[in-house]
Amino acid sequence: MTIKVAIAGARGKMGMEAVHTIIKNEGMELVAALDYKEVGTTLAALDEFPKQYEVPIYTNFPELVRDTKPDVLVDLTNPHFVYERTKQALLHNVRPVVGTTGFTDEQLEELQQIAKDKEIGCIIAPNFAIGAILMMKFAKDAAKYFPDVEIIEMHHDQKLDAPSGTGIKTAQMISEVRNSKEQGHPDEKETHNGARGANFEGMHIHSVRLPGLVAHQQVLFGGTGELLTIRHDSLNRGSFMGGVTFSIEKVMNCNTLIYGLENII
Amino acid sequence: MTIKVAIAGARGKMGMEAVHTIIKNEGMELVAALDYKEVGTTLAALDEFPKQYEVPIYTNFPELVRDTKPDVLVDLTNPHFVYERTKQALLHNVRPVVGTTGFTDEQLEELQQIAKDKEIGCIIAPNFAIGAILMMKFAKDAAKYFPDVEIIEMHHDQKLDAPSGTGIKTAQMISEVRNSKEQGHPDEKETHNGARGANFEGMHIHSVRLPGLVAHQQVLFGGTGELLTIRHDSLNRGSFMGGVTFSIEKVMNCNTLIYGLENII
Amino acid sequence: MTIKVAIAGARGKMGMEAVHTIIKNEGMELVAALDYKEVGTTLAALDEFPKQYEVPIYTNFPELVRDTKPDVLVDLTNPHFVYERTKQALLHNVRPVVGTTGFTDEQLEELQQIAKDKEIGCIIAPNFAIGAILMMKFAKDAAKYFPDVEIIEMHHDQKLDAPSGTGIKTAQMISEVRNSKEQGHPDEKETHNGARGANFEGMHIHSVRLPGLVAHQQVLFGGTGELLTIRHDSLNRGSFMGGVTFSIEKVMNCNTLIYGLENII
Amino acid sequence: MTIKVAIAGARGKMGMEAVHTIIKNEGMELVAALDYKEVGTTLAALDEFPKQYEVPIYTNFPELVRDTKPDVLVDLTNPHFVYERTKQALLHNVRPVVGTTGFTDEQLEELQQIAKDKEIGCIIAPNFAIGAILMMKFAKDAAKYFPDVEIIEMHHDQKLDAPSGTGIKTAQMISEVRNSKEQGHPDEKETHNGARGANFEGMHIHSVRLPGLVAHQQVLFGGTGELLTIRHDSLNRGSFMGGVTFSIEKVMNCNTLIYGLENII
Incomplete structure (x- = not known):
């Protein structure tokens, strides 16, 4: 069975990638794009896409559903209208796949209830990078056996915040299973401030910033001899x-x- | 509660380490050593151990059990008599922890049955390195999402076999969950034989041997952009x-x- | 002093990057582009470049020199006409910077002689990646002290040849200073063919191919304990x-x- | 020609290793050991060494020289008497190889003058690890082309000082050739103090401490795309x-x- 997919946010950076990905996937069909304003009748009409991408663009969701009958709505827009659109999709029996944050707890509960009533799925994913998610999951698992852990995250030097969001999220996930422990020697001294990195509940996090880097993280667990x-x-x-x-x-x-x-x- | 431990194979390399480890562990007491021949009355009497290791050595297991009432028998000997000794331990209600291979399937089934009847535990572990086991487990998990994988194992240059046992075991565990896939470009050519490593069901395994190395392995999973x-x-x-x-x-x-x-x- | 630069091959992948790089560089001015056919009057007229790139395009080199008086000709075309064009540049007192291979020894000697007579510089670089060149240089240096070396090169899985050109070049540079040595244990056995990689004068080279990878190489030197x-x-x-x-x-x-x-x- | 070697400090940790190393080396002969007190007549008489190490021990250097005529004195003792002993060696035409620090500038100048007058060599090496020295040397070289650099040094968690001596030495060597540069984004913010590590003239140094680690360091240079x-x-x-x-x-x-x-x- 081919999965019929509609997309919101096709013109964004993530959206463009997703359009190509869905079109190339043999098990999927991109049946429609949803836009908040009139930009053209099809993706093919836009500069961003090749001529053969004959996917109709709608600004009205009910109309989109009536004409193209999608199974799934992939939403890669910003947080502003995403709650309303996700609710609308569910009410139209279209399964949402949402790649953004910005829902309140109340909104999530309401959407949860609608999904339950309709008996259809809905996936909201602040992070779509499966590799990064596996890394965090494995790190949490490993921390049960290796309480001594340090995180080194490395990004391009245009990044403003340190540690990275993923670095902090990883430390939080580890601290859920790790007995609190102040690592390193009790008498260790920094002769230059900051050498030992940020201290997150006794774990140390180090943030490297260099041109050439993109987004990298390693989680190191140390035990006797290994x-x-x-x-x-x-x-x-x-x-x-x-x-x-x-x-x-x-x-x-x-x-x-x-x-x-x-x-x- | 302190766990009372007896050890077989105390004079071997692994055994000596284990003796130190158990003696230092606050939750454990090393109550006896089992040896196949008369070597001395206590570990303290042997050259290999410090004078304060007043742990009695027995050559007769029933006597050892009667005198020292161990909860656990740690067996770090070679495979020769390990089946008989494990069976004997179970029959005396002493829980075996065995660090060797060399059991036949029939023997394992019989031991399994005895453990079940006696309602006591028995652990047989061909590999005690928790870090290595986690690596293999994580690799198997990751392969469900990333079918493209290569293994690089690196050892000291005195090692005779390539790939290493752990390298092959890892590949086997991955192949249990991975859809068979011939990796690399279909038209790729080796201008120097062996460059692409060993081919294990389409996965490639590379064996590095250098002085200075001990025992290292990395499993690399590649996906789009990550x-x-x-x-x-x-x-x-x-x-x-x-x-x-x-x-x-x-x-x-x-x-x-x-x-x-x-x-x- | 601002360096006046002309470029040949501006419409190629490398060329486009170079155009942006030279235009952004404060110490340089891109004064002209050389093309083998009529494609437009300026780079700004081409789809590939922004409207503000008002750089004239020539198909005739002497004319280009007369009008724009470049100090340097950057040549990022393919090998076909590069010898003739490099010679012509030198004869017009324009310093060539050439990023291609494909010169015969005789051609290089002749160009060398002209550069000497004219007393101007000429740089021909099969590889412009400074990082890769430093890696090879350091590897050659290190091999004097550490004769045991293995190379792991890792590329995307669309690459056809293994080992990579850089991998082989590195091994060649190392073999210039290293006493020939068959590495690994004399009795080592491959239980799976190819595990130990390609053998290049006793050095081993391993080629990893995975989606997600771009172009990576590590050179490992092993010595006692390090x-x-x-x-x-x-x-x-x-x-x-x-x-x-x-x-x-x-x-x-x-x-x-x-x-x-x-x-x- | 076999080099005749005498050693001071044979009973120390480094000294013991050196004794084994020299004895195994086919181009060298260990002719004598120098000790500050009476410990035995030969190394073979000491618990630390095997019975076949028939190397005489002296407490008086002139006597040692007269009897065993060494070409080289390897000194692996602590700094206390090393200056006097090095001077004495030179005056007896024995070439010193000294593995310790603790000389004043005046002492070094005086030793330098004696070596010159006697026309014999003298090597004083605070660090004998060739691999570590090559790392620092290469780092200094690379910094000429890549001004953006961060250092990650990793040691066992019993180490008291951070950053390590080698980490600081590397940064110093880099700063000799690097134009001073404050790395990272000018507006970068640490949400957790210390995340960006120690700042050494604009370079960042990160110190990881974990059980299982020994002594490791990596120097990372970042450039556009590499x-x-x-x-x-x-x-x-x-x-x-x-x-x-x-x-x-x-x-x-x-x-x-x-x-x-x-x-x-």
């Missing part, structure tokens, strides 16, 4: 596409709302 | 001790035979 | 631009032909 | 022996004082 390292390298936006494809397939086979790919991977 | 790497470095025999300690504690809380730490980690 | 690793990661074509800029500046200050950046780095 | 990494792993004391052997051979062929192996490697 070292276990879990590393993820994200080299371009393509790293999110595996998660998009996976979610489109998965959402067809579940009948509840899932928040975060770590819960189905 | 890379996930799981690496284990074993730097000395101490890397096995975590698994010994873990098994001694675990065997107290299970009432069946477990073969391979991967099944309880 | 390991020295030199690694280069090339993530996109931008990695060549440092070498282009470096060569444009360097060619202004030399008065001979230089073949290979390794000789001036 | 990354160059130089890494050294020291796994045991054996890593110093290459430098000891190298120095013994080298000191025979130089006629001046050399401070630091980086000057002859």
